[in-house]
Amino acid sequence: MTSGVGTPGVGTRTAHVPHVYAHFPFCAQKCPYCDFNSHARREGEMDGYAEALLAEAQARAEGCQPRTIFVGGGTPTHAETPTLARYLGGLRRIVGDRNLEEFTVEANPGSLTAEKVAALADAGVTRVSLGTQSFAAATLKTLGRWHAPQDTRRSVDLLRAGGIERLSVDLILAVPGQTLEDQEQDVEGALALATEHVSAYVLTYEEGTPFTRWMREGRLPAPDDDRESAHQRLVRERLTAAGLAPYEVSNYARAGAQSRHNLGYWRNASWWGLGAGAHGHLDGRRWKNVSDPAAYARAVLAAGHAEEWNERVDARTRLFETLMMGLRLVEGVDLDVAAAVTGLDARVEHAEAIARLVRDGLLTLAGARLAPTLKGLDFSSYIARAFL
Numbered sequence: 083m084t085s086g087v088g089t090p091g092v093g094t095r096t097a098h099v100p101h102v103y104a105h106f107p108f109c110a111q112k113c114p115y116c117d118f119n120s121h122a123r124r125e126g127e128m129d130g131y132a133e134a135l136l137a138e139a140q141a142r143a144e145g146c147q148p149r150t151i152f153v154g155g156g157t158p159t160h161a162e163t164p165t166l167a168r169y170l171g172g173l174r175r176i177v178g179d180r181n182l183e184e185f186t187v188e189a190n191p192g193s194l195t196a197e198k199v200a201a202l203a204d205a206g207v208t209r210v211s212l213g214t215q216s217f218a219a220a221t222l223k224t225l226g227r228w229h230a231p232q233d234t235r236r237s238v239d240l241l242r243a244g245g246i247e248r249l250s251v252d253l254i255l256a257v258p259g260q261t262l263e264d265q266e267q268d269v270e271g272a273l274a275l276a277t278e279h280v281s282a283y284v285l286t287y288e289e290g291t292p293f294t295r296w297m298r299e300g301r302l303p304a305p306d307d308d309r310e311s312a313h314q315r316l317v318r319e320r321l322t323a324a325g326l327a328p329y330e331v332s333n334y335a336r337a338g339a340q341s342r343h344n345l346g347y348w349r350n351a352s353w354w355g356l357g358a359g360a361h362g363h364l365d366g367r368r369w370k371n372v373s374d375p376a377a378y379a380r381a382v383l384a385a386g387h388a389e390e391w392n393e394r395v396d397a398r399t400r401l402f403e404t405l406m407m408g409l410r411l412v413e414g415v416d417l418d419v420a421a422a423v424t425g426l427d428a429r430v431e432h433a434e435a436i437a438r439l440v441r442d443g444l445l446t447l448a449g450a451r452l453a454p455t456l457k458g459l460d461f462s463s464y465i466a467r468a469f470l
Contacts, residue, residue: 099364101346102148102177104135105357106158106169107375110193114226114296115254117288119359119373120156127375128161132169134379135357139176141386143354147178150343152186157213159189163197170205177354184209184248184342191237192229199244209248209341210241211281217271218264221257231271238275250279250341255313257285258302265313269320278339282317283332284310311460318456331410331462348411350404350423358388366395397424401431405452406466409445414453428452435468 105119108131112122151174159166174185186209187202202210214234216222222231234251241249251272255265272280287294287305296302318328326334330348333341346353355362358378361370369392372378381388395403401424408415421427429436436452439445444458444465458465 098148098181099143099146099352099354100149101343101351101353102139102143102146102151102173103343103353103355103357103360103362104139104151104153104173105155105355105360106135106153106161107131107156107358108160109155109157110160110190111226111228114292115285115288117291118156121375124375127379128165131358131375131379132161132165132172134382135169136172136176138356138382138387139173141382143177143356145178146354147181148354149181150184150186150346151177151182152343154188156188157190157193158187159193159198159202163195163201166198167201167205170202170207173356174206179206182206186211186341186343188213189237190229191233194237194240196240196244199240199246202241203245207246209250210246211250211252211279211341212237214251214272215254216257216260217268218260221260221264221268224257224259225254234271235275238277248279248339249275249277250281251275251277253280253282253317255282255284255317256306256310260313262312262316265316266320269317273321273324273326279333279335279341280321280326281333282314282321284314314460318459327412328459329412331459345411348407350400350407363395366400368393368395397426398431400424401426401428402469405432405469409452409454409458409465410462412453412459414445414451416450417452418450432469439465439468 107119107121108124108128109120109122112120153170153173161169170187185207187207188211190213212234215225215227217231217234219231222229238249253268253272287297293302297304321334322328325336328334329340330344333344352364353362354364355369355371357371358375359371359373361368369389371388372381372390378388401420404420404424405415405428417428436445436447440447443455444461446453446455454462454465
């Protein structure tokens with residue numbers, strides 16, 4: 083691993099990279115379970131940050147003509163409408179839209195207005211992912227969310243009225259105090275919106291978050307694998323029965339409505355990462371930008387990039403990451419393709435682990451296709467560790 087020096091974008095700036103991720107790190111408030119690179123109450127930095135991100139795009143990713151753009155956070159729609167419009171429209175114009183199939187922006191219920199939805203549509207956004215998390219006021223309070231249950235319905239109505247039909251709803255599962263009956267009500271709330279996509283993530287206690295500190299102090303219960311599995315099974319059964327099929331451990335979609343951007347990550351494709359704390363990966367080279375938004379903006383304006391570190395990914399690591407990510411997908415991994423990309427055959431490198439996981443009913447191997455079973459979807463972390 084090396085520190086980021088020089089101008090990494092030079093020489094590869096017009097590469098046709100299939101995916102672009104842009105990070106907007108500002109939120110109305112920091113949720114106590116969140117370990118993402120997000121910062122509350124820093125509104126005065128937003129305009130300057132947006133200009134710096136567009137400058138990085140110009141230096142690094144101009145003309146890359148991606149298939150997908152994903153703007154995450156933070157809460158991109160926390161920005162004022164003029165900043166949001168300039169930021170999104172400028173990003174699309176710089177990276178190019180000749181091959182663009184999907185342009186996603188994350189939004190929190192309660193952060194959208196008719197004016198902001200119009201700005202999204204004018205910038206060419208085709209898909210919005212709503213951080214709903216729950217439809218129960220008590221669960222939202224536990225999670226430290228500031229929106230009300232009815233805000234999700236209002237946001238969906240605003241987006242559809244504004245012409246944005248591709249919508250996803252995020253849910254958090256197995257929240258402290260949440261019963262299976264509560265979880266079922268959250269699923270019913272999501273289904274009532276008739277969105278084409280639902281993401282359903284088990285709550286994780288991440289290092290450095292208030293939730294983890296409270297858990298260690300005994301103020302919150304410790305994670306319980308059996309309880310989490312019960313919540314996952316309930317959600318999977320109900321969403322599948324309603325026509326939203328699982329295609330990844332935590333993601334469900336109607337036919338053809340999978341997140342094309344996130345499929346790129348899980349298939350270990352290349353992507354440009356733009357913005358504070360963003361990661362990127364291109365042709366075996368991986369990097370991470372500095373996390374603090376102000377430091378990021380200063381670095382970009384001074385040098386055209388803000389890399390904190392970069393590294394070359396060796397073949398063994400690339401194979402492990404291909405398996406770790408690909409075996410989260412219902413489709414699994416084509417081992418012939420993985421061997422062609424990495425030069426290593428998992429059937430040789432990991433023969434014992436594959437045989438054991440197949441024997442235990444967690445994976446199937448049919449020809450070159452290694453894929454998780456439904457049971458295996460509940461043990462994705464265990465499967466990943468088996469290949470270490």
